[in-house]
Amino acid sequence: MNVNCQDAANAVGNGVAAALQGVDCVAAEMTGEAFGRLFAPGGALGPVLTILLGLFIALFAIGLLLGRTNLSVRSMVPRMITLGLVVTFATSWIAYQAVVWNLAIAAPDYLASTLTGDAGSATTTFANKIDVVFTAIEQATTTQAGGQEGAGAGAGENISAFSPKGMLWLGAMLLLLGTVGVLVTARIGLAVLVALGPVFVVMALFNGTRGLFTGWLKGVVMLALTPLFAVLGGSVMLELAVPVLSSLALTPGEVAARPAMAFFMIGAVHVALMIMVLKVSATMVSGWRVFGLVPDRLAEGGTQTVYTIAQTGGVAGQAPVPAGSTVGSPSRQIPISAVTTGAPANDPGTGLAPAASRETRIFTNAAGSGQVQPLTGNPSRTRGIGTRFRSPGTKPAAAAGNSKTETFQ
Numbered sequence: 001m002n003v004n005c006q007d008a009a010n011a012v013g014n015g016v017a018a019a020l021q022g023v024d025c026v027a028a029e030m031t032g033e034a035f036g037r038l039f040a041p042g043g044a045l046g047p048v049l050t051i052l053l054g055l056f057i058a059l060f061a062i063g064l065l066l067g068r069t070n071l072s073v074r075s076m077v078p079r080m081i082t083l084g085l086v087v088t089f090a091t092s093w094i095a096y097q098a099v100v101w102n103l104a105i106a107a108p109d110y111l112a113s114t115l116t117g118d119a120g121s122a123t124t125t126f127a128n129k130i131d132v133v134f135t136a137i138e139q140a141t142t143t144q145a146g147g148q149e150g151a152g153a154g155a156g157e158n159i160s161a162f163s164p165k166g167m168l169w170l171g172a173m174l175l176l177l178g179t180v181g182v183l184v185t186a187r188i189g190l191a192v193l194v195a196l197g198p199v200f201v202v203m204a205l206f207n208g209t210r211g212l213f214t215g216w217l218k219g220v221v222m223l224a225l226t227p228l229f230a231v232l233g234g235s236v237m238l239e240l241a242v243p244v245l246s247s248l249a250l251t252p253g254e255v256a257a258r259p260a261m262a263f264f265m266i267g268a269v270h271v272a273l274m275i276m277v278l279k280v281s282a283t284m285v286s287g288w289r290v291f292g293l294v295p296d297r298l299a300e301g302g303t304q305t306v307y308t309i310a311q312t313g314g315v316a317g318q319a320p321v322p323a324g325s326t327v328g329s330p331s332r333q334i335p336i337s338a339v340t341t342g343a344p345a346n347d348p349g350t351g352l353a354p355a356a357s358r359e360t361r362i363f364t365n366a367a368g369s370g371q372v373q374p375l376t377g378n379p380s381r382t383r384g385i386g387t388r389f390r391s392p393g394t395k396p397a398a399a400a401g402n403s404k405t406e407t408f409q
Contacts, residue, residue, distance in 0.1 A: 030195060178271040
């Protein structure tokens with residue numbers, strides 16, 4: 001650890017701003033050292049990277065030999081881009097720091113500074129405001145009207161949890177956990193993920209391990225968005241706390257019940273807001289497909305198509321309504337899953353082989369005759385064949401009668 005980071009780490013207990021600066025410095029230095037120990041020149045996992053690159057090229061060559069891939073532009077360009085990006089980010093700290101570290105750490109802070117209008121770092125400004133709030137609460141709960149002697153007495157007195165001073169300190173603790181706790185936790189977790197980033201970047205080479213890379217990238221984006229939301233939401237809550245702290249400063253050494261309850265409510269609302277921020281960040285990244293690397297489960301699940309056969313009667317070209325049914329009865333629905341089926345045998349279109357499917361045919365039996373004809377109004381291609389041999393007493397098939405259904409699988 002260099003001298004600057006050592007000084008920043010020693011000053012962690014001097015305030016919220018100093019704690020955040022110490023965490024950022026230590027996290028940046030730890031990430032650089034971890035990168036140098038992995039795939040950088042002289043790193044411990046350098047031979048592993050060479051083996052993985054050889055496997056990637058060997059699998060592509062085997063795919064060419066087996067005919068599973070070709071040398072077209074559509075096939076070669078994505079593989080070459082993936083290989084180039086993986087080698088660049090896994091072996092070059094300059095490229096990795098310029099893209100991954102700056103986008104994960106510096107970009108949310110810059111966006112927060114732009115939204116809040118701060119000239120410097122929005123996170124540092126927010127931490128300084130937190131220090132001012134704690135200083136005001138300390139003065140309001142320990143300063144007495146009697147001067148220095150009274151101040152010592154106020155500092156040593158016991159404060160109950162439900163007294164005005166106790167409620168004020170409970171609100172301050174909730175505000176501290178909801179702001180600094182979330183910021184420090186997100187920074188440390190983000191530093192760990194970025195330090196392990198080269199390992200997950202290499203996993204993007206193969207389809208079997210690409211899911212780990214997408215999960216790592218989603219985690220980085222989630223922990224990068226959390227400080228942004230925490231700073232913006234915390235700034236709003238601090239603006240609401242300014243009038244409460246101003247009312248406490250009017251009567252030094254005396255804490256009224258209403259301002260104390262108001263500040264406690266601000267702290268509790270801020271904790272709920274930070275929980276909602278974490279939930280929103282997780283929901284945002286869960287729906288991200290990571291540039292198409294994550295398959296869409298809704299598209300793969302398929303849908304269900306319902307074909308409706310309306311039962312009507314008295315219409316020319318259609319069979320009459322079966323006995324026992326009434327006109328206007330509910331239609332019959334046949335649900336068919338969205339499985340791609342082949343073309344029918346009598347379809348003169350494409351020459352694709354028909355897939356297995358289920359066919360339902362409805363037949364009607366004319367009353368008094370033993371003939372069975374399909375329940376349809378479309379003319380048959382065999383119409384006219386055998387009609388001259390029909391017995392004189394046979395009635396047309398359109399007469400009312402019983403019906404039956406045959407199913408062919």
